[in-house]
Amino acid sequence: ISILRNKTKTPKQNFQSISTDKQSVAFKPPVFEILHLNKRGSLSFLPLLFVFHFPFSIGASSVLIKRGFIILKLCKCPICPYSGISPEGMEIDKAIRDCDDRRLKTKYNNAIYVVKRALALYSTEEVAFSFNGGKDSTVLLHILRAAFFLHKEEEGCSVDGLKEFPIRTIYFESSSAFPEINSFTYDMATNYGLLMDIIRTDFKSGLESLLKSRPIRAIFLGVRIGDPTAVGQEQFSPSSPGWPPFMRVNPILDWSYRDVWAFILTCKVQYCSLYDQGYTSIGSIHDTLPNALLCISNSTGSEEKFRPAYLLSDGRSERAGRAKRFSPSVLNPMSNGTSNVDLQKHGMLTASVIAVGDEILFGTVEDQLGLSLRRKVHSIGWSISHTSILRNDIDSVAEEVELRRSSNEMVFIYGGVGPLFSDATLGGIAKAFGVRLAPDEEFEEYLRHLIGEHCTGDRNEMAQLPEGITELLHHEKLPVPLIKCHNVIVFTATNIVELDLQWDCLIELTRTGDLFPLLEPYKSKHLTTKLSDVEIAPSLAKLCLEFPDIHIGCYRESRSGPIIISFKGKNEERNQLAADALSKKFQPGAFSDINLNSQET
Numbered sequence: 001i002s003i004l005r006n007k008t009k010t011p012k013q014n015f016q017s018i019s020t021d022k023q024s025v026a027f028k029p030p031v032f033e034i035l036h037l038n039k040r041g042s043l044s045f046l047p048l049l050f051v052f053h054f055p056f057s058i059g060a061s062s063v064l065i066k067r068g069f070i071i072l073k074l075c076k077c078p079i080c081p082y083s084g085i086s087p088e089g090m091e092i093d094k095a096i097r098d099c100d101d102r103r104l105k106t107k108y109n110n111a112i113y114v115v116k117r118a119l120a121l122y123s124t125e126e127v128a129f130s131f132n133g134g135k136d137s138t139v140l141l142h143i144l145r146a147a148f149f150l151h152k153e154e155e156g157c158s159v160d161g162l163k164e165f166p167i168r169t170i171y172f173e174s175s176s177a178f179p180e181i182n183s184f185t186y187d188m189a190t191n192y193g194l195l196m197d198i199i200r201t202d203f204k205s206g207l208e209s210l211l212k213s214r215p216i217r218a219i220f221l222g223v224r225i226g227d228p229t230a231v232g233q234e235q236f237s238p239s240s241p242g243w244p245p246f247m248r249v250n251p252i253l254d255w256s257y258r259d260v261w262a263f264i265l266t267c268k269v270q271y272c273s274l275y276d277q278g279y280t281s282i283g284s285i286h287d288t289l290p291n292a293l294l295c296i297s298n299s300t301g302s303e304e305k306f307r308p309a310y311l312l313s314d315g316r317s318e319r320a321g322r323a324k325r326f327s328p329s330v331l332n333p334m335s336n337g338t339s340n341v342d343l344q345k346h347g348m349l350t351a352s353v354i355a356v357g358d359e360i361l362f363g364t365v366e367d368q369l370g371l372s373l374r375r376k377v378h379s380i381g382w383s384i385s386h387t388s389i390l391r392n393d394i395d396s397v398a399e400e401v402e403l404r405r406s407s408n409e410m411v412f413i414y415g416g417v418g419p420l421f422s423d424a425t426l427g428g429i430a431k432a433f434g435v436r437l438a439p440d441e442e443f444e445e446y447l448r449h450l451i452g453e454h455c456t457g458d459r460n461e462m463a464q465l466p467e468g469i470t471e472l473l474h475h476e477k478l479p480v481p482l483i484k485c486h487n488v489i490v491f492t493a494t495n496i497v498e499l500d501l502q503w504d505c506l507i508e509l510t511r512t513g514d515l516f517p518l519l520e521p522y523k524s525k526h527l528t529t530k531l532s533d534v535e536i537a538p539s540l541a542k543l544c545l546e547f548p549d550i551h552i553g554c555y556r557e558s559r560s561g562p563i564i565i566s567f568k569g570k571n572e573e574r575n576q577l578a579a580d581a582l583s584k585k586f587q588p589g590a591f592s593d594i595n596l597n598s599q600e601t
């Protein structure tokens with residue numbers, strides 16, 4: 001205003017401020033000053049005013065000027081001394097306090113609480129904010145700014161005049177990011193004075209080098225419970241094994257899709273333009289499309305139009321526009337050009353059996369299910385390539401499932417399914433397939449019948465299944481259906497009787513449906529000998545080459561006792577031929593038949 005007075009050389013009294021409207025919109029509130037120009041003078045000062053003080057947008061409609069008014073709209077500007085974190089951080093707080101959305105208020109207060117606890121635990125230099133311009137990290141940006149302000153206020157420190165937001169911001173920039181995301185991220189950095197660390201390598205190595213150069217101990221992330229990467233995380237979760245050590249702080253972990261949009265719209269904060277074009281969750285340009293559920297169908301066949309992201313009614317479909325991460329051949333192991341018939345003919349199908357449970361791993365309980373399950377799988381003619389026992393840990397399960405599902409036709413997994421904190425199996429499977437755990441209404445219905453009134457917690461949380469990849473296998477004899485996620489079948493059995501029932505139902509469903517092929521069962525033949533291992537070793541090695549279709553195994557029950565040789569194949573005659581071939585290489589009577597088959601079924 002003083003510049004205006006000087007430029008126009010209008011006496012001070014000629015300008016009269018007739019109204020000041022400080023609007024409480026989110027962030028740098030535009031301040032309107034309407035000045036009344038008593039004596040109409042030259043308007044040439046107006047362009048000059050723009051040049052000299054461009055952060056302010058100056059409106060002066062000719063009508064108004066004729067009537068002697070000039071409107072000055074004083075807005076936020078990155079280089080303007082009025083920029084900074086105060087009082088805008090408070091504008092968010094005020095917007096939430098003034099709204100009537102009680103759920104949003106609770107979510108907001110919890111998120112603020114988490115940030116404030118983190119700021120109490122770590123110094124400002126020790127925390128960082130991982131920002132990618134997405135809607136969730138946009139929400140987090142504003143929560144961080146508000147919480148920082150509140151935290152400093154509680155500490156009795158003033159943040160007035162701070163031009164930069166002191167929590168360092170990390171952005172992993174990638175050439176496959178949407179340009180809109182990139183420019184929005186940079187715009188936000190400028191608008192809010194974010195101190196950016198731009199990293200152009202992958203997350204893990206980028207963080208490794210960042211943590212070497214900065215004293216960062218905790219990183220704020222906009223991860224939400226529905227995200228695949230949220231599986232197993234809490235509001236404070238140490239980074240995973242194999243990652244550099246830091247605390248992942250997830251203040252909006254419990255926010256739903258609706259909560260995110262309620263916040264953005266209530267606080268009227270800016271968000272990336274892609275969300276107005278039907279994108280509901282944004283990955284890379286290679287794997288993200290607008291959400292088809294927001295498509296406005298048009299009969300003319302012209303370009304498709306999409307409604308904005310905040311109109312998506314069911315947040316569970318948030319990631320519908322994101323492509324899944326696995327290849328079709330892994331998705332359907334039978335679709336890699338080899339037909340079921342071919343595979344069956346050659347009896348080449350392999351399965352892995354995975355047990356999940358600390359109690360099994362540490363030997364606290366005897367794992368009878370594993371033995372029984374391996375025999376069952378073998379009895380349908382499948383070969384077992386691997387069996388493993390895992391800790392109750394989502395990352396361990398995810399890693400193993402990912403490895404086994406891609407190298408085997410089927411994976412059978414048991415243990416660790418249920419509502420306990422230690423039940424990591426379904427979360428691990430979800431993570432292995434790159435999907436999130438989401439409440440499943442159908443499964444919830446079964447649980448409702450089963451648990452009924454005994455349920456104290458949120459049944460919805462118990463009924464969370466890997467989203468978009470789960471098939472429930474119903475059988476009238478089963479109180480709860482079996483869970484199949486592509487080529488991974490989950491048994492919920494906790495003892496042999498339950499496993500027997502689940503297995504029998506599965507086989508019945510397989511016979512009637514097309515879950516997986518049932519193959520010609522293996523047949524075994526066993527010989528025993530008192531010859532030493534050194535004596536028989538060369539002949540056995542040769543035999544393996546002569547009978548590649550037969551699995552020839554050799555073991556002993558005690559160091560000094562006889563050796564047992566097993567022949568396992570789909571054809572009894574071939575087993576016999578191999579056994580005869582071995583016997584012929586030694587003195588008659590060196591080997592005798594032994595019947596062990598009763599143990600095998």
Ligand SMILES: Cc1cc2nc3c(=O)[nH]c(=O)nc-3n(C[C@H](O)[C@H](O)[C@H](O)COP(=O)(O)O)c2cc1C
Nearest residue numbers: 130172203207219221228229238239240243248283
């Ligand atoms: C700051 C930061 C920390 C991360 N920490 C971990 C971690 O501790 N463990 C992990 O498995 N992934 C970690 N990630 C990777 C994410 O879980 C996830 O893979 C990544 O955000 C890519 O997700 P998208 O494929 O859905 O885009 C981290 C990512 C970021 C940005």
Ligand SMILES: Nc1ncnc2c1ncn2[C@@H]1O[C@H](COP(=O)(O)OP(=O)(O)OP(=O)(O)O)[C@@H](O)[C@H]1O
Nearest residue numbers: 130131132134135136137171172221222223281282
């Ligand atoms: N490239 C990245 N740079 C910095 N942080 C990232 C990056 N990608 C992911 N993050 C962190 O992980 C969180 C979750 O990522 P996600 O892809 O779900 O983005 P978002 O912000 O949630 O947006 P949306 O779900 O709409 O894609 C982000 O909020 C952010 O904290």
Ligand SMILES: [Mg+2]
Nearest residue numbers: 136222224227
């Ligand atoms: Mg997200």
